[in-house]
Amino acid sequence: MIGPFLWTPEEAYALAFPDSPAPGSELRVISYVLPQTPETRADQRLEETMPTERWARSRFHGEEFNCDLRLHLAETLTGAGYPSVAPERLPGFSYRQSERFGLASNWSERHAAFVAGHGTFSLSDAMITRWGKAVRFGSVVSRIDLPVTKRVYGNDHHAWCLWYAKGTCGACAKRCPADAITTSEGHDKQGCFTYIKPTAPVPRPAACARSKSLVKPRCHRRCSKNVKTGAIILVNQHFQNIRWTGARLVVCFVVVALF
Ligand code: B12
Ligand code: SF4
Numbered sequence: 001m002i003g004p005f006l007w008t009p010e011e012a013y014a015l016a017f018p019d020s021p022a023p024g025s026e027l028r029v030i031s032y033v034l035p036q037t038p039e040t041r042a043d044q045r046l047e048e049t050m051p052t053e054r055w056a057r058s059r060f061h062g063e064e065f066n067c068d069l070r071l072h073l074a075e076t077l078t079g080a081g082y083p084s085v086a087p088e089r090l091p092g093f094s095y096r097q098s099e100r101f102g103l104a105s106n107w108s109e110r111h112a113a114f115v116a117g118h119g120t121f122s123l124s125d126a127m128i129t130r131w132g133k134a135v136r137f138g139s140v141v142s143r144i145d146l147p148v149t150k151r152v153y154g155n156d157h158h159a160w161c162l163w164y165a166k167g168t169c170g171a172c173a174k175r176c177p178a179d180a181i182t183t184s185e186g187h188d189k190q191g192c193f194t195y196i197k198p199t200a201p202v203p204r205p206a207a208c209a210r211s212k213s214l215v216k217p218r219c220h221r222r223c224s225k226n227v228k229t230g231a232i233i234l235v236n237q238h239f240q241n242i243r244w245t246g247a248r249l250v251v252c253f254v255v256v257a258l259f
Contacts, residue, residue, distance in 0.1 A: 028146050034066060036134035040058060062136060083143045
């Protein structure tokens with residue numbers, strides 16, 4: 001659907017462990033969510049065209065932290081006897097041009113999150129989770145036998161977006177400062193990218209050798225009004241507050257998915 005360049009968990013694992021590849025059935029994808037704090041969301045709500053400082057810091061330092069967290073998780077599991085890899089941190093991680101979806105990376109944190117039961121895609125393309133959209137994701141592929149989390153939304157990849165589910169809302173389209181979201185066309189990735197690029201006032205972190213930008217997205221407050229707080233289906237919980245060079249992210253649930 002995306003293109004042959006998109007890694008399967010099996011392919012990503014084989015790149016990290018070329019001498020001992022494993023079949024997909026022996027692998028699990030562990031996906032976690034890092035929600036923005038209520039303070040950051042409150043600040044961000046007041047902005048019209050640019051990101052608030054808290055948002056910008058968590059966009060930059062928070063993702064630096066996320067990069068380290070991916071590696072830390074993979075290394076800790078590997079050290080415990082469960083060979084693991086963080087696909088986003090592989091040297092081969094890159095962006096390509098998907099015929100159908102335009103700019104696309106070869107590992108999608110959101111596909112992992114969707115399959116793991118964290119949430120669904122939306123009109124703005126962002127993923128709506130139980131904690132809203134103002135989150136970042138990370139994932140590792142591990143050769144470990146963990147139970148698989150059940151998705152409360154089944155296979156409906158738009159279930160938690162009010163526009164797709166009920167034809168209502170559309171708040172993100174009204175709020176987008178770049179007019180890059182419309183109810184007829186969805187998310188204009190190029191328009192979004194063009195707006196975001198010059199709003200990157202800081203150099204990208206060395207730890208994350210990829211393009212990083214600071215932007216004020218429109219719809220990162222909790223917008224999933226139709227999300228039901230159902231049974232907790234998560235296999236592991238890490239409630240921990242982390243301060244990282246001025247940025248605070250709350251490390252939340254780790255969910256296991258079987259692709
Ligand atoms: C490239 C990239 C960008 C680019 C392009 C954005 C874009 N929307 O393509 C730029 C620089 C513009 C960007 C901006 C931002 N990004 Co960005 N970005 C990425 C990155 C590195 C790769 C995305 C990608 O190409 N994935 C590959 C494609 C194939 O998958 P996808 O986009 O996840 O999924 C798409 C398709 O599969 C499609 N789809 C269509 N049909 C179907 C059917 C099914 C069944 C499924 C499952 C999916 C699906 O839906 C998706 C939307 O296009 C990811 C990290 C990662 N490795 O995943 C972060 C990521 C997507 N970004 C993220 C964030 C937070 C942002 C910003 C808010 C950053 C900021 N300024 O603070 C903005 C928001 C812009 C926006 N409205 O999308 C988060 C997403 C959080 C969320 N709630 O969704 C991610 C996951 C980073 C992270 N570590 O958490 N980003
Ligand atoms: S703001 Fe409304 S229409 Fe936009 S993604 Fe969220 S629920 Fe969907």
